[in-house]
Amino acid sequence: MKKSLFSKVLFVCLIIPSVLTQAAEVNVYSYRQPFLVEPLFNVFTEKTGVKVNVVFAKKGMAERLAREGQHSPADILLTTDISRLVELHDKDLLQAVDSETLEKAVPEKFQSKDNTWYGLTMRVRNIYSSKRLGQVDLSYEDLADPKYKGRVCTRSGKHPYNVALVSSMIAAHGEEKTLTWLENLKKNLARKPQGSDRGQVQAIHQNLCDLSLGNSYYFGNMLNDEKQKVWADAVNINFPNQANRGAHVNISGVAMAKHAPNAKNALALMEFLVSEQAQQMYAETNMEYPVREGVAVSALVSSWGQFKADELSLETIAQHRKAAIKLLDKAQFDL
Structure with a gap:
């Protein structure tokens, strides 16, 4: 009996420290x-x-x-x-x-x-525009407009941020129209997709293009960076599709x-x-x-103004992720 009781006490003593450690x-x-x-x-x-x-x-x-x-x-x-x-x-x-x-x-x-x-x-998938263009009211669809031929920069279409955007376009327009949009957007690119979101703003500063896609927080981070502030100062941050479904978030x-x-x-x-x-x-x-x-x-983010966001759930948008990747391949967007 004593041995049994001792064994139980020993077991509890060994377990308690383990539980406390986990807790x-x-x-x-x-x-x-x-x-x-x-x-x-x-x-x-x-x-x-x-x-x-x-x-x-x-x-x-x-x-x-x-x-x-x-x-x-x-x-x-x-x-x-x-x-x-x-x-x-x-x-x-x-x-x-x-x-x-x-x-x-x-x-x-x-x-x-x-x-x-x-x-x-x-975070918003914004469109950055060169201050050379002045104030503009843009939609994601506008990036495929022939008037912007050779004037758009973006990172890889296969990057998750862009895959999510393309998925939202499929949700809004269907696969056929989204493929046409991707093909026309590719025609408007100033260079092969490359670099980061910040790199696209740098390209606008360097007069390589006039428009680019980028997440909203990069703009704030660039403004607070001594080296990159000059890039951010060269662009306006735009919230797309404010006249219809709202910006992709x-x-x-x-x-x-x-x-x-x-x-x-x-x-x-x-x-x-x-x-x-x-x-x-x-x-x-x-x-x-x-x-x-x-x-x-933050005060800085507040200074960009309010915006209308796409109300479609991200779970719904994510259902089109595989289709988005297939369309990017079909359009040979990154090539």
């Missing part, structure tokens, strides 16, 4: 850069006592999770756009999260119907890993990231728009 941490795989998320994690730890361990990467998250399987230490996954969230979802690497806090804080169009992922911040997002070992702490971190405090910090740091209504944008 004091949460593991994050992040596509978002350290300067964006570490301040948030520091505040979360101060509030809860839960340590946040982070693995930063630019690619390969889905492959790593699949390789690690049920032994993966990942609890939370942070991504930079809808395409990567959908990739994780389609590969069955996420789990549904039951949270009234998340449901209320994140607009329906920025969350999945099965509760596997949620948006955290928004993408998100950074969060999801819980399928085999999260610290699910309770993971949920607490997810809910913290949609709190008013975190939303303000997150949006301010990278010049993005909070998904939570009522949270103010």
